[in-house]
Amino acid sequence: MMDKAKRNSSGVYGGECQCGRIAYEINGEPIVLYACHCTDCQRQSASAFGLSLWVHRDQFSLTKGEPCFWQTLAESGNSKLCAFCGVCGSRVYHAEDHQSGILSLKAGLLGGIRDLRPVAHLWLRSAQPWINIDGHQFLTFEKEPDDYDPLIKRWQQKERPLDLKNLD
Ligand SMILES: [Zn+2]
Numbered sequence: 001m002m003d004k005a006k007r008n009s010s011g012v013y014g015g016e017c018q019c020g021r022i023a024y025e026i027n028g029e030p031i032v033l034y035a036c037h038c039t040d041c042q043r044q045s046a047s048a049f050g051l052s053l054w055v056h057r058d059q060f061s062l063t064k065g066e067p068c069f070w071q072t073l074a075e076s077g078n079s080k081l082c083a084f085c086g087v088c089g090s091r092v093y094h095a096e097d098h099q100s101g102i103l104s105l106k107a108g109l110l111g112g113i114r115d116l117r118p119v120a121h122l123w124l125r126s127a128q129p130w131i132n133i134d135g136h137q138f139l140t141f142e143k144e145p146d147d148y149d150p151l152i153k154r155w156q157q158k159e160r161p162l163d164l165k166n167l168d
């Protein structure tokens, strides 16, 4: 990934789609990062699991391009709005709707993702059989957690990279 997509000294994370027509920045502290092994995430990522980085919408800004949208139902039955690049098809984020205050970024597009470590693995009951998660290192859930607060707390307390702790 290019340097511009990494976290810079002013605290900005950036990402871009596979073809580069969509790029964005996150100006602030992400809320939580987790891996999801549900069958929806397997399909949308065309891979074994999805990586979800929650951010506040008002800290997210597109710096290039405009995503396309389609709507589906989440496993919970709630409606889910999916933003993607209309050219290369990379999934950019999910949200409940156009107004929701939190975006779930599909974190594989982030340049600095190597510096961030998920705190939890969700929907392990549908994980690929060769996935083997260390339950000491991660919060683990067979399905979706009823409450995301423990994940968020873990992210805030333990898993934040050291250089993020002075930001707020
Ligand atoms: Zn693209």
Ligand SMILES: [Zn+2]
Pocket: 036, 037, 038, 039, 040, 041, 042, 050, 123
């Ligand atoms: Zn999922």
